[in-house]
Amino acid sequence: MNNIFREYDIRGIYNTELNEKTTKLIGYFLGLHVKKLGGVVALGYDARSHSPILCDYLTSGFNKADCKVLNMGLVATPVNYFSNYQEFENITPNASVMITGSHNPSEYNGFKITVDKKPFFGEDIYDLGRKIMSNFDLDIEDNHVSTVIDAKDRYVDFLVKEFEHLKGFDKSFVYDCGNGVAGVVAPEIFERLGFTCKGLFEEPDGSFPNHHPDPTVEKNLIDIKKELQGEFEYGFAYDGDADRIAFLTKNNNVKGDIMAILFSEAMENPTVVGEVKCSQIMYDIINTYGKAYMYKTGHSNLKVKIAQIDADFAAEVSGHLFFNDRYFGYDDAIYATLRMIELVKNGLNVDERISKLPLVYSTEEIKVETTEEEKFALVDSVKELLKNPPKDFPSIKEIVEVDGVRVIFDEGWGLVRASNTTPVLVTRFESTCAKKVKEYETKLNELILEAKSFKSK
Secondary structure, X not given: OHHHEOOOOEEEEEOOOEOHHHHHHHHHHHHHHHHOOOOEEEEEEOOOOOHHHHHHHHHHHHHHOOOEEEEEEEOOHHHHHHHHHOOEOOEOOOEEEEEOOOOOOOOEEEEEEEEOOEEOOOHHHHHHHHHHHHXXXXXXXXXXXXXXXXXXXXXXXXXHHHOHHHOOOOOXXXXXXXXXXXXXXXXXXXXXXXXXXXEEOOOOOOOOOOOOOOOOOHHHHHHHHHHHXXXXXXXXXXXXXXXXXXXXXXXXXXXXXXXXXXXXXXXXOOEEEEEOOOOHHHHHHHOOOOEEEEEOOXXXXXHHHHHHHOOOEEEOOOOOEEEOOOXXXXXXXXXXXXXXXXXXXXXXXXXXXXXXXXXXXXXXXXXXXXXXXXXXXHHHHHHHHHHOOOOOOOOEEEEEOOOOEEEEEOOEEEEEEEOOOOOEEEEEEEEOOHXXXXXXXXXXXXXXXXXXXXHHO
């Protein structure tokens, strides 16, 4: 059961790992922590069939800890985050839990936790896991008492008011909810703003009958790309819980790091945080008119860094986009959609701007299978090997160790880092030269193989 307590959230298979016993205990021991801050927690859940059941189990645990439970029902994850900044019947939540499996297969579920407006992650989650394991014989009775709140309507009203100036937007777009919870909020917001748009798979359905709700995977974008061959100029696709976005034009699938350039160019002297997988182009361009910081991958890490340095914006390549400029600093795919529409309405020609960016060749994330036990040790071994690399290894300009190891070469870079959520190493490579990007990939992979053989001896 220990492996459900992950770096950024709690996640596991429903009814085997996330069952009645463990979920009630999570509610109880998290509730004891929340009680010290005021004892009010807001719960929301995604479209999976087991999400309302887990909500009942969590509610029982929180009630056992003498917390007041606010229940917002079926919502997108950004609505859950939004609730931390709202008063409901003169009460502001001290914490929120979003019950969601995000883009994982339908048998999975999990909890994204916010405490005191900050992500509850890393050592906090591991410590929670240890408390539960050492008190596993504690029985918690059913107690589903909660107060229903209108977080969804509050969120919709807020965004419609914030973006009233977009009424009259004259371009058309298509959006794909992937049968996730974007469908709970996006259609109403777009309709009230008078947009010319078409929604795909808006009906929330946790079995995901049309395609898996992960817009980073190309095959999940087939339907939206078909629509873009016709009248629609832009496309937006969302993951299962609507905190991650894909943005497409007729010519480009615009990744999070390139969107960071587009958004930050419209800000005055912006401070932007990117993760270690972001293109060097992003850092170089933003540093000409603002300040770009490289930081660890992970939505929780980036939210913490934004607050720490009061950044305006942060981005992951995968489409987690965080606006602290005019917003609250968390990842919200619906809000990001409206900010992109705003840029276009204000005159941005997306494809033209992208065509003027320096040309680089880059790989997608390439995953190298390993084990939970070995992955971090392997990265450490690669770092050691880089201190005295083979004679035929490309010339190293700099090594960045903010998250794994990003090796800066003369004409590009290569990254090796351990995933915090799965038993893999994540690699990515970029160069201004197509031959070099292949060379960097080959040479770093050779080091990983050497590290693996070294570990197995």
